[in-house]
Amino acid sequence: MPQQVAPEGLRTGLFVNPAAGRRADFEAVCGGQFAHLALVDSADAALALPGIEAVDLLVIDLDHFDPELDHAGLARLVTARAGAPTFVVCPFANARWLPALMACGPVEYAIAPLDDADLADAIEARLAGGRTPQAEPSPRERELDALAALRTRVRQALGESEDLTALAERLCQALCGWPGVLHAALFYLQPGGDLQLQAQAGERNLNLAKVLGRAERLLQSPLRHAFPGLLAAAANTIALLDDLDKAGEPQLADALRGHGVGMVLALPIPSDGPGSPRGSLCLLFRAARSFSRDELDALAEISDLAAVGLRMADLNRESEEMLVRVTHLSTLDALTGIANRRHGETLLEQEIRRARRYKLPLALIAFDIDRFKGVNDRYGHPVGDMVLRAVADAAQKLVRASDVLVRAGGEEFQVIAPHTSAIDGLKMAEKLRTAIEGTSMPGVDQVTISLGVAQLGEHESADSLTVRVNAALGRAKRAGRNCVELAMG
Numbered sequence: 180m181p182q183q184v185a186p187e188g189l190r191t192g193l194f195v196n197p198a199a200g201r202r203a204d205f206e207a208v209c210g211g212q213f214a215h216l217a218l219v220d221s222a223d224a225a226l227a228l229p230g231i232e233a234v235d236l237l238v239i240d241l242d243h244f245d246p247e248l249d250h251a252g253l254a255r256l257v258t259a260r261a262g263a264p265t266f267v268v269c270p271f272a273n274a275r276w277l278p279a280l281m282a283c284g285p286v287e288y289a290i291a292p293l294d295d296a297d298l299a300d301a302i303e304a305r306l307a308g309g310r311t312p313q314a315e316p317s318p319r320e321r322e323l324d325a326l327a328a329l330r331t332r333v334r335q336a337l338g339e340s341e342d343l344t345a346l347a348e349r350l351c352q353a354l355c356g357w358p359g360v361l362h363a364a365l366f367y368l369q370p371g372g373d374l375q376l377q378a379q380a381g382e383r384n385l386n387l388a389k390v391l392g393r394a395e396r397l398l399q400s401p402l403r404h405a406f407p408g409l410l411a412a413a414a415n416t417i418a419l420l421d422d423l424d425k426a427g428e429p430q431l432a433d434a435l436r437g438h439g440v441g442m443v444l445a446l447p448i449p450s451d452g453p454g455s456p457r458g459s460l461c462l463l464f465r466a467a468r469s470f471s472r473d474e475l476d477a478l479a480e481i482s483d484l485a486a487v488g489l490r491m492a493d494l495n496r497e498s499e500e501m502l503v504r505v506t507h508l509s510t511l512d513a514l515t516g517i518a519n520r521r522h523g524e525t526l527l528e529q530e531i532r533r534a535r536r537y538k539l540p541l542a543l544i545a546f547d548i549d550r551f552k553g554v555n556d557r558y559g560h561p562v563g564d565m566v567l568r569a570v571a572d573a574a575q576k577l578v579r580a581s582d583v584l585v586r587a588g589g590e591e592f593q594v595i596a597p598h599t600s601a602i603d604g605l606k607m608a609e610k611l612r613t614a615i616e617g618t619s620m621p622g623v624d625q626v627t628i629s630l631g632v633a634q635l636g637e638h639e640s641a642d643s644l645t646v647r648v649n650a651a652l653g654r655a656k657r658a659g660r661n662c663v664e665l666a667m668g
């Protein structure tokens with residue numbers, strides 16, 4: 180049964196927590212500070228009490244509450260106080276409660292776990308109408324100026340960066356400009372589900388990859404429940420560690436303290452839709468401090484901006500990949516998968532320049548399937564296509580990796596052969612001829628090719644080389660087909 184709320188003028192208190200043990204502990208530690216202290220197990224029970232706004236101090240201990248289920252009731256409770264003070268004891272791994280409750284009325288908070296003496300001091304300070312030094316807010320104007328400057332820097336970072344790495348680095352640098360921030364980091368959840376330390380800025384000697392023992396696969400890190408940057412991304416919550424020892428990882432606390440860190444705050448970077456966040460923004464402060472509602476709102480806005488930035492970086496990356504794919508596809512012949520005529524012309528120009536620069540020979544081979552019209556006429560176009568693919572495959576297997584096989588059009592192909600003289604070109608052409616002659620094409624009589632070979636002349640252009648090699652190919656056709664002809668100089 181809750182105790183009766185005391186008449187006005189006395190120190191009256193109301194403590195809300197679902198666990199009987201927590202209520203008993205609070206009464207044991209702080210009961211003496213109140214003339215009357217009511218203990219209730221839920222927001223509804225508190226709201227059922229008469230004169231809720233007249234209670235001097237409402238204390239909500241968020242331990243054992245569920246942010247999804249209990250948020251609406253507790254928000255109603257803070258609203259019902261009509262401006263009277265509320266003090267919230269908030270577990271460090273669940274600081275997302277704070278902005279939501281602060282939106283409903285004046286809320287001060289302490290991050291749990293708190294030892295008995297700290298809790299008693301915090302309650303005494305609130306009852307006396309004062310604030311603990313930790314809760315001392317910076318003067319409002321300065322706070323607002325700092326927030327405005329921070330937002331501007333973050334927007335600039337977003338505007339200037341196109342890829343993920345640059346964006347993450349600029350964001351971290353922008354966050355370091357916030358008063359009291361010693362170091363900032365961005366953790367990014369990759370599409371495959373791997374959380375990695377994407378960027379950090381600030382204290383030069385502080386490397387979070389070292390402190391955390393790794394920079395990748397951080398969701399598997401044993402510190403994922405202790406370090407706010409990981410916790411925020413893993414549990415999609417604001418995590419606020421105002422005393423490094425509260426995370427229960429002494430080594431981590433020592434390492435951070437060794438670098439001058441006194442407090443760590445992290446916010447999830449929201450994703451577009453439901454599901455895990457995109458990562459987290461992590462701020463390492465020199466000393467513990469509390470945040471006003473404006474500040475927490477501003478930080479939430481910054482993580483929203485970061486989400487937009489990450490989405491933009493993703494889109495940029497996707498469109499670049501698409502461009503590379505489209506560019507690649509536009510260089511290939513759709514039927515055979517080898518270089519198409521246009522790309523072949525570009526590559527020939529390139530190879531000619533290279534041959535000139537390094538004074539190396541270059542050979543061009545042109546070949547054409549013999550009486551291919553007859554294949555189409557007798558077996559149909561689909562079989563003709565199959566023969567074209569089979570010839571391209573057989574030729575591709577034969578040429579060197581540095582050679583380029585081109586479908587020059589119809590049943591005409593070329594091989595651009597760098598470092599190759601006319602004699603070597605002739606040998607290669609003969610190899611191609613015998614290979615195609617020996618390749619069995621299902622359902623088709625033997626297929627043969629005729630070939631022309633030309634070596635690049637000293638001052639010769641690509642056009643002239645092509646004309647000469649085609650003339651040699653024409654001679655091979657006239658000579659009876661299934662043979663090789665060398666181009667005239």
Ligand SMILES: Nc1nc2c(ncn2[C@@H]2O[C@H](COP(=O)(O)OP(=O)(O)OP(=O)(O)O)[C@@H](O)[C@H]2O)c(=O)[nH]1
Nearest residue numbers: 547548549550551552553555560563564589590656
């Ligand atoms: N199936 C198929 N046929 C093609 C393709 N491109 C061109 N052709 C055919 O290739 C044939 C080329 O015929 P011609 O230029 O007369 O030469 P040929 O019959 O090979 O005779 P020679 O070259 O003199 O030995 C034509 O029938 C074209 O229709 C293609 O992509 N697929």
